[in-house]
Amino acid sequence: MQLVLFQLVNSLAFGMLLFLLSAGFSLIFGVARVANLAHGAFYVLSAYIGYTVSQASGNFWLGVLVATAAGAVLGVIADRLLLSRLHGQELRQVLLTLGLTFVISDAIRHFWGADIKSVSPPAPFEGPVTLGGLVFPSYPFVLIVLGVVVFLVMRWILRGTLAGAKIRAVTADPQMSGTLGLPVLRISMLTFAAGIGLAAFGGAVGSPQLALTPTLDSTMTLFALIVVVIGGLGSIEGAFIAAVLVGLVNGFGAVYFPAFAQMAVFALMILVIAVRPQGLLGRKLGNA
Amino acid sequence: MTAQAAPSTRPSPLRMILFVGAALLLALPLLLGGYPLYLATEALCWAIAAAALDLLVGYLGLTPLGHIAMWGLGGYTAALLVKAGLPMPLVLAAAALIATIYSALTAPLALRAGGIFFLMITLAFAQMLQALIDKWSAVTGGTDGLTFQPGVDSTVLYLITLAALALSLFLLTRLTRSPFGRVLEAIRQNEGRARALGYPVFAYKYGAVLIASAFIGLAGALGAYHRGIVTPSDVFWLQSAVLLIMVLLGGARSLWGPVLGAVLYTVLQALVSSQTDLWAGLVGALLIVLVLTGRGGLWAILHRRQA
Numbered sequence: 001m002q003l004v005l006f007q008l009v010n011s012l013a014f015g016m017l018l019f020l021l022s023a024g025f026s027l028i029f030g031v032a033r034v035a036n037l038a039h040g041a042f043y044v045l046s047a048y049i050g051y052t053v054s055q056a057s058g059n060f061w062l063g064v065l066v067a068t069a070a071g072a073v074l075g076v077i078a079d080r081l082l083l084s085r086l087h088g089q090e091l092r093q094v095l096l097t098l099g100l101t102f103v104i105s106d107a108i109r110h111f112w113g114a115d116i117k118s119v120s121p122p123a124p125f126e127g128p129v130t131l132g133g134l135v136f137p138s139y140p141f142v143l144i145v146l147g148v149v150v151f152l153v154m155r156w157i158l159r160g161t162l163a164g165a166k167i168r169a170v171t172a173d174p175q176m177s178g179t180l181g182l183p184v185l186r187i188s189m190l191t192f193a194a195g196i197g198l199a200a201f202g203g204a205v206g207s208p209q210l211a212l213t214p215t216l217d218s219t220m221t222l223f224a225l226i227v228v229v230i231g232g233l234g235s236i237e238g239a240f241i242a243a244v245l246v247g248l249v250n251g252f253g254a255v256y257f258p259a260f261a262q263m264a265v266f267a268l269m270i271l272v273i274a275v276r277p278q279g280l281l282g283r284k285l286g287n288a
Numbered sequence: 289m290t291a292q293a294a295p296s297t298r299p300s301p302l303r304m305i306l307f308v309g310a311a312l313l314l315a316l317p318l319l320l321g322g323y324p325l326y327l328a329t330e331a332l333c334w335a336i337a338a339a340a341l342d343l344l345v346g347y348l349g350l351t352p353l354g355h356i357a358m359w360g361l362g363g364y365t366a367a368l369l370v371k372a373g374l375p376m377p378l379v380l381a382a383a384a385l386i387a388t389i390y391s392a393l394t395a396p397l398a399l400r401a402g403g404i405f406f407l408m409i410t411l412a413f414a415q416m417l418q419a420l421i422d423k424w425s426a427v428t429g430g431t432d433g434l435t436f437q438p439g440v441d442s443t444v445l446y447l448i449t450l451a452a453l454a455l456s457l458f459l460l461t462r463l464t465r466s467p468f469g470r471v472l473e474a475i476r477q478n479e480g481r482a483r484a485l486g487y488p489v490f491a492y493k494y495g496a497v498l499i500a501s502a503f504i505g506l507a508g509a510l511g512a513y514h515r516g517i518v519t520p521s522d523v524f525w526l527q528s529a530v531l532l533i534m535v536l537l538g539g540a541r542s543l544w545g546p547v548l549g550a551v552l553y554t555v556l557q558a559l560v561s562s563q564t565d566l567w568a569g570l571v572g573a574l575l576i577v578l579v580l581t582g583r584g585g586l587w588a589i590l591h592r593r594q595a
Contacts, residue, residue, distance in 0.1 A: 035404045085580060090404055091351050095536070096579045098529045102572025110566060218526060222415055225408050259423040266416040270397065273409065277401050 002134055007255050008248075013140035013209055015247025016147025020202030021220055022227035023154060023239045024195030030171035030234035031191040034083055034093045038100035039199055040221030044214070045104050046071040046200030047207045048112050051119055060122035064204040071200020072193040079192035084185065101217065109214045119207040139208050146205060150198070151240050158236060167191065171234045199224075226265060230272045232282020241280060306544075313450055325446055326514075331554035332449040333511040336456045338534040338546035340503030345532070346540030347464055348496050349476030352398070353407045353528045354414030358387035358501045360523030362508025364421065367434040367518045376440065376448075380509050387505020388498050390417075395497045399490060415525055422520040433519030440513055449510050453547070456503050460543050463499065472496055533575050 025039045036042075046067040054063030078100065086092045120126055121139035129138040158164035170177045170187050178184045210216065227246050231238030249268050253261030272280060316328055337359055344350045362383035369379045398409040421428045428434065438445070463469050471492050474482045483489045512518050521527075530553070538549025561567040 029404075033404075035408065082576065082580070092579045094351070094404065094407065095532065096576055098532075099572040099575030099579065102526070102529075102568045102575065104572075106566050106569030106572065110569075218524075222411075222525070226412065229405070229408055229412070260419070262419040263416055263423075266412050266419070269412055270409075270416075273401060273405075274397060277405075 003255070005134060006136060007251050009136055009140045009144070011247045011251025012244065013143040013147075013247075014251060015244040016143045017202050017206040017209065018223055018227050018247055019147050019240050019243035020150060020206075021199050022224045022231070022243055023150070023236055024198035025224040026228050026231070026233055026236070026239045027167070027191050027198075028195040029228065031167060031174075032079070032083070032188045033088075033090060033174070034097065035090075035225075036097045036195075037094060037221055038078070038097040038104060039196070039224050040219065041101045041104035041217040042071055042074060042196045043199040043203040043220045044212065044217040045074070045108060045203075047203030047212055047216075048108055048117070050200075050204030051117055051207055051212060052112075054119070064201065067204035068197050068201040071203075072197035074200075075192035075194075075196030076189055078196070079189050083192075084188070101221065105214055105217050108217075112212075112214070114214055117207075117212040119212065121208040143205060143209060147243075150201075151236070154236050223265075226269045228279075230269050230279055232276075232279025235279075235281040238279055238281030310454075314447075316446070321443070325442060327554060327558050329442070329446045329449050329514045330511075331551045332446070332453050333507050333514055334531070334534060334550035334554060335547040336449075336453050336510070337504045337507035337531055338538070338550040339453075339457060339460055339543045340500045340507070341531055342535050342540055342543055342546045343460060343464070343472070343496055343500045345535050346542070346545070347469060347476065348472045348493060350493065350496075351407050351532070352410040352497075353525065353532070354394075354398075354410030354412070355500070355504055355531060356523055356525065356528040357410075357414035357417045358390060358504040359508035359511065359527075359531070360414075360417065360421065360518070361387045361390050362505035363512035363518040363522055364428060364434070365505070366509035366512040367436050368427070370436050370438060370513070371434070376513070380452075380506055383509030384502040384506045387508065388502045391497050391501035395494060395501075399493050399497070411525055411528070414523065414528060418520055418523040418525070421523055428520075431520060433517055433522075435517045438513045438516050445510075445513055449514070452506065452510060456506070457543055457547070460503070464543065468492070468495070529575075530571070533571065533578075536578050537574070 021039065021043055025036060028034055028036050028039075049070050050063035050067030052063075053066045054060045057063070078097075082096055082100075083093055086096065121137075121142070125138045125142050127138060128135045129141070130136075156164075158168060166177075166182055166187055169180075169182060170184055174184055223246065227239060227242045230245065231240070231242030245268065246265055250261055250265050253264040257264070276282075313328075316325070337355070341352075341355055344352060344355075365383040365386045366379050369382055374382070394410070394413045398406045398413070401409055422431060424430075425432075440448070464472070471482065471487055474485075474487070475489055475492060479489060508522075511522075534549040534553045535546040536549070537552055538547065539545030557567060557571075560570060564570075
């Protein structure tokens with residue numbers, strides 16, 4: 001029982017990290033139609049930046065702040081400098097982000113080395129907590145709360161604000177939105193800032209949960225792809241549900257059939273798209 | 289993206305260069321041995337896979353990111369069958385067959401999803417295969433991979449690989465110039481119109497994927513013979529990207545482009561990675577530059593100069 005609950009908490013915490021990662025991926029794909037294969041690389045790069053700032057300043061949350069800002073800036077740079085030149089050319093954009101993956105992970109290896117960096121949780125959360133007589137590490141709860149809060153805020157922005165309405169309009173039909181006078185390019189730029197910023201935030205707050213290695217990037221990109229394909233592109237709710245599902249399958253898979261946990265996650269994805277090719281909550285996207 | 293120019297009947301200077309090049313390739317093992325011969329064989333294996341992949345990328349306009357699975361399956365099939373004592377022709381045929389069966393099972397789901405999802409789903413299947421190879425150590429040797437004695441002399445293997453490349457290019461060229469190939473181009477240029485004209489678009493795509501898979505499987509098997517070892521890292525998804533880079537580096541508009549790209553990439557990698565650890569970063573930067581500036585790759589540049 002202890003083991004099951006312990007694994008449940010850890011799996012949900014991992015699911016929240018996956019949500020932070022893939023919500024941004026989904027946003028960017030929805031608005032700019034870019035399948036950002038460098039998403040995991042940005043996640044890890046930001047995590048390393050956060051780690052370095054935390055170490056230097058002694059303040060974990062300052063590291064998170066700087067990492068998130070750095071992610072947002074990197075997102076805008078990638079969009080303005082590289083991806084916007086290939087506007088509408090899906091394949092070339094994908095290849096460009098692949099190129100970015102190689103560059104970023106080599107840069108990480110160069111600057112931070114190939115050894116594993118483990119980060120300890122920030123001050124009040126480094127120890128265990130006792131719940132109903134059972135002892136849990138406390139930091140996973142922080143991640144769960146952060147994930148749910150970000151989900152609710154994003155949902156409110158997308159559904160309840162004018163900015164959200166614009167983002168949804170561009171996601172539904174970029175050409176029509178442009179024709180109707182929406183500043184598609186600026187919206188795309190802000191989406192990149194928000195999307196990569198979210199991944200960066202996830203990377204920084206996730207570093208105490210997942211130790212940092214230079215090869216984490218390709219793993220995280222794969223997870224982002226899986227979550228988004230399962231959840232359905234362009235749907236934040238879909239991304240949230242899928243992230244939780246993938247987190248649980250991955251976490252419990254690792255306990256009960258360790259050899260095939262990764263395969264179970266892929267099997268889940270294949271099962272979902274075999275039944276619903278557009279994903280759990282996905283709609284058919286215009287021009288996709 | 290215009291259609292490929294009609295092939296001229298009179299021998300162009302480029303063709304002459306090709307023939308001289310072919311003669312040189314044949315004589316290569318007599319001129320050099322050891323590491324250069326090793327590199328040459330490596331390049332030829334990749335060239336077969338890249339040319340086959342180009343059937344999908346350049347002619348059909350479909351981009352997978354899981355083609356390394358077919359290469360890996362070919363390689364593991366070869367390793368296991370060589371260990372079992374099967375003769376080479378049978379091993380190569382089995383490798384091509386297994387790779388084709390893999391695609392026959394996985395491609396329908398990816399093709400049905402289409403577009404950018406095709407890329408993602410082929411990638412997911414390949415990654416699943418990698419996980420399987422990695423974990424099923426009783427058969428695959430796990431992370432350590434499988435080492436085996438290929439039982440083929442390196443010069444002989446070079447010549448066999450060269451012959452396999454020549455045969456592959458011959459068959460693929462015949463295919464792209466056949467009515468089948470024309471339909472693939474029609475699908476690339478306007479899928480809706482091809483469908484409206486009554487072509488069974490899905491069947492054509494499926495057929496093209498299966499054909500490409502067979503050749504990639506063959507290339508993977510030759511690669512395994514060449515290295516004498518197969519490991520799960522051969523099947524890692526970024527290797528799919530490398531194969532794609534070869535196609536784009538050389539140019540996707542002709543089958544010779546990917547061949548050129550494969551050779552160039554292999555040589556470049558050998559030269560640069562002996563100098564610096566940042567090889568992967570340079571490949572990435574190269575890919576970014578290619579994507580931003582390249583229109584048709586090196587082969588097209590050579591062609592234009594010649595015209």
